[in-house]
Amino acid sequence: MKAILLGDAMIPGEGFGKAWEKHLSKYGSDVIVGNWESDWGQLQYRRLEVEKRGPEIETVDETILKEGKDADALMGLFVPVSSKVMDAMPNLRIVGVSRAGLENVNVEEATKRGILVFNVKGRNAHAVSDFAVGMMLAAARNIAKAHYAIQNGEWRKTFVNSNCIPEMHDKTIGLVGFGYIGKLVAKKLSGFDVNIVVYDPYTSDEVIEAAGAKKVELDELMSTSDFVSIHARLTDKNKNMIGERELGLMKPTAYFINTGRAGLVDQDALANALKEQKIMGAALDVFTTEPIPADSPFLKLDNVTLTTHIAGTTTEALTNSPYLLMADVAKFLNGEQADFIVNKEVLENEDFKAWLAKVRG
Structure with missing residues (x-):
């Protein structure tokens, strides 16, 4: 050869x-x-x-x-x-x-x-699953925002979510996609005593249940989850599968985490949901244009944590x-x-x- x-x-x-x-x-x-x-x-x-x-x-x-x-x-x-x-x-x-x-x-x-x-x-399943769990904690507990404030001379104690900062215990985590990464996220979250629901039309109920999770339709996942985390692979069929309607189903106290593909999510709809505080916050590692443009609406929001597409690195x-x-x-x-x-x-x-x-x- x-x-x-x-x-x-x-x-x-x-x-x-x-x-x-x-x-x-x-x-x-x-x-x-x-x-x-x-x-x-x-x-x-x-x-x-x-x-x-x-x-x-x-x-x-x-x-x-x-x-x-x-x-x-x-x-x-x-x-x-x-x-x-x-x-x-x-x-x-x-x-x-x-x-x-x-x-x-x-x-x-x-x-x-x-x-x-x-x-x-x-x-990179271990790398991305580690990062996804970290992003949930960073978004909900304001870890990155507090660090940034200290570096800029501010001892910040109040945030957009100050009235309802959650613990992970007993929360519902919705995983969109249950391949290698999704399964590892579920496994790593099990120690937090959370309830895990999964939307993945290509994975059987038996496989999902064996991982200690419950298979549901996308609408139920979006409406019941305290954290929604994206782990599906991008295809022509599922492009922008999370749009204004799906985001509108989320709890106002819920967080949206994307360490998968930006193309799975309508970016304008997500930015609007955050701006209007229809959801509590988001943590994003992927963007339709990278580096993120200077005029991106996400840069103007205080309820989003942004990283530079490093989840798998x-x-x-x-x-x-x-x-x-x-x-x-x-x-x-x-x-x-x-x-x-x-x-x-x-x-x-x-x-x-x-x-x-x-x-x-």
């Missing part, structure tokens, strides 16, 4: 190269290592645009144009894998991204062409993910059960089967 490994400012190509050497070197030593985007600021802008508009908006990386004609595999983190990339890599058979999101991969086109796609589900989540990806690809090539295959229908593709037989020897 020949492989192209393109990291970026978040996980440099060197990390992917070391992971290949550890797990996949027996399948090929012709490995091209580089970086798709090495500038941190540009990476944040470009990856967000790809997440909003898809990989086809990007041009083909120079390394791919130069080295891709005879390469079998392409792996990275945010590198866009578009139909144009596939055109430049006619022998491509495996694509791997060391993240749960697939916004930077044209999976439909890959499937048509007999290209097997891998992602890494749950790579821990040392472990970043450095381990290329190894998780390569290890799973190695399991597949070794004939073992792989966990992270996205488009299993490719396994029936005749061209892919012929390639796989050749690689396995």
